[in-house]
Amino acid sequence: MDLQPPRGTSDLLPPRSERMLRLYRSAGALAELYGYAYVETAILEPTELFTATSGESSDVVRKEKYTFEDRSGRSLTLRPEGTAPAMRAYLAKVHELPPLFKAYYIEPEWRYGRPQAGRLREFRVFGVEVIGTPDPGGDVEVIALADSYLRARGLSRFNLRINSIGDERCRPAYGEELSAYLEANRDRLVDEHRIRFQENPLRVLDCMDEGCVAVSSGAPKISDRLCDPCREHFAGVRSGLEGESVPHVLDPTLVRGLDYYTRTAFEFGSDELSPGQRTVCGGGRYDGLAEAMGASPTPGVGFGMGLDRVMLAQDGEGVAEAVDGVPRCFVVAVGEAAREWASRVVRTLRASGISAASGFEPRPLKAQLRMAGRSGAGFAAIVGEKEAGAGTVTLRRLSDGQQEELRLNDAAAWIHSQSETPA
């Protein structure tokens, strides 16, 4: 039997699983500090939710859908992104929720494609959404939150690019102008775009093909064509970021891959990752999303952050996150007669707030001590016939071998009094 997880998925085991849990917990803590509520949505959605919102021309819908039919013939899709499900869930319960709804989630998402490092079919995402306000303050807050999170996770070698891609008032006109321009220069575009630009001309702008780049550089810029409200909104976002001291650069070629985005688009990229997948966090405003689902207009802004990539960026920057899940004290039982007392020791330590573990099996003392050392524990509690008879426990500091025999009731206090950093 093949023990590998399915292609493009990954198992997480210590220490990486511990680090990932750290990323989850710190994400939750930060989001809650900003006043965001935790939400969960179904991992499966009707396929239509994504085709109707992301857009038929988006890559997610065209070739990355993880789609199958259930037993009743319904087409279901493993969510490739979190915003549409979050908005769907919000709209379904809109009357029970506050008009300004700030939500965060930590969830797996799926995209079907050829996997490589930092690009998985199943990947872990920390996302936040501010639903119910068109104010640039919302944009600024989610961006500042992402920036703050990355820095708190020890990262510094990343940058933030932002752009405004307009809204339904100014984008269509710009799109036509851009289309006309691309049409006139189509012979210089890469093959794939000669046809495709008609579906969504904005897409050509972030193409890395030499010819496309050359054409893009001479193309009309959306920033020069924004309608007044969009221009004002974007100015608000930028000055807000200045006010929050969030470093960023304007990138007129930045376009989001999903159709529902309006106005603000942004991406955080890590210098530690391969150029092709350096994006660690992407997001933007989606004031048209609710309408795409047939609901009344509801503005929103948010981001999705790829935590697998955040961890890779940490690897690249040499960030060492503290590891949990290691017992403070490893209890060693010598001989059958001491086993009962040993489990009493384990219970007592735990009741005093000291994480304690044992090896379960009656192995030789040296083997158990080896296990204690391997476990990463700071201390070993040696319990044999002698201790069992005397109601004591021998505590050994594993960093230097110093040890002391104490009454069980004094053991926890003694460990607490020791240095917090066992070697």
Place this chain on the structure above:
RNA sequence: GUGGCCGUAGCUCAAUAGGUUAGAGCACCAGGUUGUGGUCCUGGGGGUUGGGGGUUCGAGUCCCCUCGGUCACCCCA
């Protein structure tokens, strides 16, 4: 999804131009030390060479398919 590279013990690797029972280090287990780990010594377990098929007297080595990883592209988290 397109193209390239890679795949030998848990890990890192070795195995002359196809040639006998596929080796080593680390890790793991046991003993030396019947109550003291991380050092040392001795011994031990562990591989259908990713899987399948083919060529050959003979395949880890050559060919095909397949699975997986990886890099670039597409695109993004």
